[in-house]
Each structure stands twice: as structure tokens, then as C-alpha cells.
Amino acid sequence: MKKREFIYIAVLTLIIAFMEITGIPSAFFVHIRVADIEPVYFTLMVNFLFIGAVAYLFLRTFVPAWDLGFRKKGLVDGLKRYGIIGSLVAAVGFLAFYVGLSPFDRQPSIEKVLIEGVVYYIGVAIIEELYVRGLLLNLIEKMLAKSKNSTLIAVVLSAVIFGAGHIFGVLNQPLLVIVSKVVWTIGMGMFFGMVYKKTNNLWLPIMLHFMINVCALPYCFSSINGYADLTLYIVVPVYIILGIYSFIELKKEA
DSSP: OOHHHHHHHHHHHHHHHHHHHHOTTGGGTOOOOOTTOOHHHHHHHHHHHHHHHHHHHHHHHHOTTOOOOOSSTTHHHHHHHHHHHHHHHHHHHHHHHHHHHOSOOOOOOHHHHHIIIIIHHHHHHHHHIIIIIIIIIHHHHHHTTTSTTHHHHHHHHHHHHHHHHGGGGGTTSOHHHHHHHHHHHHHHHHHHHHHHHHHTOSHHHHHHHHHHHGGGGGGGGOSOOSOOHHHHHHHHHHHHHHHHHHHHHHHTTO
8 A cells, every 4th residue: 555545544534533523514504403403413414424525535536445345245244243242232321321311301302312312323323433444443454564463453543542532522521421431432442343354344333333322312311411420330341341352352363
């Protein structure tokens, strides 16, 4: 791989990360209000479309040979192998949020539940897997191609960056929440990265990412924006175990 292509992918990764974190350019002109849905969700979802367009045009123009892994091959086998694990983690997450947020004090419209609790997370899963696994992880792995453990190192580093990136969403929360959020998203990133490299299929981590994120659906029924301690005590150990499992699976072929 040419040095110029490394630079192109690094630049695209940074551009997408900036767009996702800031909501730019949609934040400047998208202000849609529908029922009781928070307008920011429409802003972010429109921005996902901009990100997708930028990624497509950039890759098509500068690095057309870059393989993201959008293919059918490996999807069914991957679901058979990792789908149950992902489903169990999602179920535990849903239970943790349900218990932590009870009793519920909101009666949202069906539109709010569908947009904020489902549709939005489809975009999150696609965009984050696109640039964290499809771009960043592969970039690190190619840069370390001469290393015996290039795949393992790439998965770990991309997972740590993925976890650190979630700090921005909890900066106003207590230290316990910030640390817990980083730890559990690192474990989550380890799992998605391991699945991606084991199957060479980006659709699989996208589907697992979406399934796990939808476990936050109970937030649509609560006015609480943070995380209850009980929720953290349940979720964090699960993702630590998931991260260790993913590390061991990768180490087998390192």
C-alpha cells in the first residue's frame, strides 16, 4: 500500500470523526421538529447521510481499492457464531438500563420511540463501524503489517480510541460514569473488531452494534439522561468479560 493512500485514509477517518462528534454541517441548518422527538436526532441523522456521501466520494476518488468489507460472504456464518453472544449482551444491557431507570416517568409517542430508540441507532452503527473498523482498524493493521501481532494490536488500539471517543457524551457526568463508559465501550470495540477480522464482513459488526445499542430503548420512557450505579455494576463487568473473550479469540491466531 502506498504512503499516499495511508494519508488519504487517515484524513478521511479524522474528517468523519469530526463530523460525527460535532454534527457539522447539519448542526448549522437542520432544525426539524416532529411530535415529542428531540430535534437533535434529526440533525444527527441528516449528518449521517452527509458522512456517508463524503466517505463514498472520498474513497471512490482517492482510494478505490480500499476494502471495507461490505459483502455477503461470511455474514451467515458470522451470525451463527457470534449472534448469540451479541444477543445475550444486548439483553443484559436492556435489563441493566430497565432496572436503573425504573420507575419510568414518560409516555413517549410511537414516533419518538421509533426515531430515537431505533432509526437513530441504525445510523450510529453504520457510521461508527465504517470509520472505526472499516477505516481506522484496517489502517493500523496495514501500518503494522510487518508485526506478528498486527491484527491483535489494531483491534486493541482501535477499541481504545473507540472507547475514548465516547468521553464526549459523558463529560458532564460523575467520574464513575466517565470511566465506566470508556471501559465498557472499549470492551464493545474489542468484540466488534474481533468479529470484523474473523469474518472480514463489516455488515456483521454493524448489525451487532445496532442490536446492542437498541438496548438503550428504555431511555425513551425516562427523563433521566445519566447512568444509575446499578446499571454500571451490571454492564461494565459484562463488557470487561466480552473484551477478554475477544482478546483471547484474536490471540489464538496471532
